[in-house]
Amino acid sequence: MSNIEAKIPEYFNGVGYAKEMAGLPLQAIRVPVPKPGIDEVLIHVFASSLNPLEYKLAELNFFGRTPPVILGFDIAGVVVATGAHVTGLKVGDEVTAMADCNGNGGWAVGGEGGYALAREYLTVKKPFSLSFRGAAVLPIGFLAAFLGLYGHVKEGDSVYIPGGGGGVGHLAVQMARTLGASLVISSGGNAESRALALASGAHVVLDYREDDVGAKVMALTDGRGVDVVFDLTYSESSFVQTAELVARGGIWVVLGVGPGRTTRRAVTESPVNEILERRGAAYANANVLRFYTDPATLDDKAKSLLQLAMKLSMEWAENSLVVPHIGKTIGSTTSEINEELQNMKSGKAPLGKIAVIVDLRSAGTERA
Ligand SMILES: NC(=O)c1ccc[n+]([C@@H]2O[C@H](COP(=O)([O-])OP(=O)(O)OC[C@H]3O[C@@H](n4cnc5c(N)ncnc54)[C@H](OP(=O)(O)O)[C@@H]3O)[C@@H](O)[C@H]2O)c1
Incomplete structure (x- = not known):
């Protein structure tokens, strides 16, 4: 059973692939908003970032998923529902997370945000001083x-x-x-x-x-x-x-x-x-990725290490010890995402990280 307080749509238009190993370009795909499992939170995604993982998954589908697969595993946004065993997070918390990369991510067209699930141990509260954009480029x-x-x-x-x-x-x-x-x-x-x-x-x-x-x-x-x-x-x-x-x-x-x-x-x-x-x-x-290809490695020790990493990512960014460089910020449209993933694949990507603004109302529209 989930604790759901916020108004959540039934569907959203995610960005991903609808056919196995089709590669780029990704497309917009209407998918149901998922429900959190017992140790998961559902995040209304405001900002995200690009990783080579996304074009590699579109090309190779190496987790053997049955499409459609929605991409965008780095996420920042607000918790809108929690699973029954989640104790450290609640609806309304501003968070950053890595979505399970053998599941769905949070990219969506339309400018009103996407929806993605994340495990509690891969989710951390976002400090007020960090923007959603600044937090979303960190997880992976x-x-x-x-x-x-x-x-x-x-x-x-x-x-x-x-x-x-x-x-x-x-x-x-x-x-x-x-x-x-x-x-x-x-x-x-x-x-x-x-x-x-x-x-x-x-x-x-x-x-x-x-x-x-x-x-x-x-x-x-x-x-x-x-x-x-x-x-x-x-x-x-x-x-x-x-x-x-x-x-x-x-x-x-x-x-x-x-x-x-x-x-x-x-x-x-x-x-x-x-x-x-x-x-x-x-x-x-x-x-x-090993934790997903070989789930036996995801024991309590590994979960604690991942949770520590997520906490330190926020702490070190807040204290200017490890600060992500955002070389470019793009909107969450299929054309912008496809263009930058293609650039990344051919070694022509802007420096550092590329941020994606998924919810234009909440994550800001600033361009780096
Ligand atoms: N399995 C995992 O857990 C995991 C997690 C995250 C990332 N990754 C993988 O790690 C790789 C890097 O990810 P990223 O996000 O950092 O990609 P990225 O932003 O595209 O960076 C790739 C970097 O590799 C450098 N590079 C390429 N060949 C090099 C060489 N021979 N010597 C020195 N530097 C070289 C490039 O340098 P120049 O631009 O100066 O040429 C560039 O800085 C990707 O393949 C990604 O898929 C794996």
Whole structure:
């Protein structure tokens, strides 16, 4: 049984895919507003953000869902209904959440908001000082950076994070500093992304297209290598390069399914394990999606970690420790969403995060 107080429509016009593995463009699809399960809240979504996950799901449908699937898993808005076991949130709370990525998200056309379910442990109250737009760009990117760095970066560590101008990368660079790293090295493929990595707090930012990255990282660490590598590039050639840069006793953390599997379409041979073994370095995998592909991993410990990450995302943003850079804000129309997902896919996306205003009345209409 749910506690429902607000007036909720029966249907809304979501944005997603109606056919398996059809890829872009997404389309508007009329779907019923879902009812919360016992540990879920129903959120009236005011703002959201874009992640590569959305175009990848449209192309590969790798959770095996039966369409229609509504996308937009980063959400900020107001709780309009709660499940029977939800104790920490109530109707009317302003929140930020990550919707289950093997479920539906909250993008909707029409400017009156979407509706999405989120687990209580993936939902956090939004501080008054953060806008819905500012909060909505955090969940997936922050969770990815957090799973990659929290518990791995210690006070005084040296860290290498390639791609510090990306959606996850610029948050990860700030997070490494917040966790006490004394040397953060990053990289970028163009002047703008390198500038964002630098503004995010990296001590040194290399040009991964022109520089001899390996030689420079070694020179910066007196030939030792870094204590922690967090490779979020989904690039096999980067994996091979960055695995060679971990110090003995250090750790190489990869975001996603890891070496040999980045496309999800085929498994290829990768020398990364061998390199790490030779260097006496550990391997770790950070993957927000793992909790959905392998639900057994979503135990109480994992739920507490995710809840901690969601709380810290708000706290650190409020205290200016990890602040998302919003490179562009778009309206929640199929054409704007399709255009920016296509840009993201071809590596032409604006820097940092792209925010989506789903409810024009409540989230503001500001454009960054
Ligand atoms: N499984 C998970 O839990 C999870 C969660 C979140 C994201 N992801 C994945 O993580 C990846 C990054 O996500 P995002 O939102 O940050 O995407 P994004 O905003 O498109 O950023 C991609 C970044 O990768 C950098 N890059 C690409 N190749 C590189 C290389 N060889 N060396 C150094 N940097 C390189 C790019 O740098 P330049 O622009 O400077 O070239 C850019 O900064 C995506 O594939 C996404 O699907 C996975």
